[in-house]
Amino acid sequence: MGKRKKSSRKPQGKKKSDPLPTIFTCLFCNHEKSVTVDMNKKSGVGELECKVCAQRFQCSINYLSAPVDVYSEWVDAADAVAKDNDGPGGPTSSSAYHRGAKQSAAGRYDDDEDDRGYEGEGIVQDDDED
Numbered sequence: 001m002g003k004r005k006k007s008s009r010k011p012q013g014k015k016k017s018d019p020l021p022t023i024f025t026c027l028f029c030n031h032e033k034s035v036t037v038d039m040n041k042k043s044g045v046g047e048l049e050c051k052v053c054a055q056r057f058q059c060s061i062n063y064l065s066a067p068v069d070v071y072s073e074w075v076d077a078a079d080a081v082a083k084d085n086d087g088p089g090g091p092t093s094s095s096a097y098h099r100g101a102k103q104s105a106a107g108r109y110d111d112d113e114d115d116r117g118y119e120g121e122g123i124v125q126d127d128d129e130d
Contacts, residue, residue, distance in 0.1 A: 020067065020068045022068075023035065057070070
């Protein structure tokens with residue numbers, strides 16, 4: 001007795017993926033298809049510009065970078081700037097925090113040397129200060 005003949009299957013080709021976009025929506029003026037990205041891989045610079053509001057952004061790229069990478073860095077940079085400006089004291093720089101001297105936890109929470117003063121609207125001085 002012989003074996004059953006298997007049905008022959010043709011090898012499947014690679015799935016074709018959609019190409020990545022190169023024209024995007026502007027974050028500032030919200031016009032669709034107004035932001036174009038130029039990639040200069042030789043000098044390692046990616047630039048984008050909005051045709052409507054003339055907003056520009058530039059970042060470093062490598063040989064693997066695509067236009068969508070430049071756009072995503074622009075979105076991240078805009079979010080970081082917006083986050084810094086949303087603080088209660090106005091614009092602050094996160095790099096100023098990193099430049100300051102680091103204190104140990106014991107030094108930050110010493111109650112023996114409490115010479116800090118609290119000022120501002122809504123702050124009432126204690127009555128029984130020595």
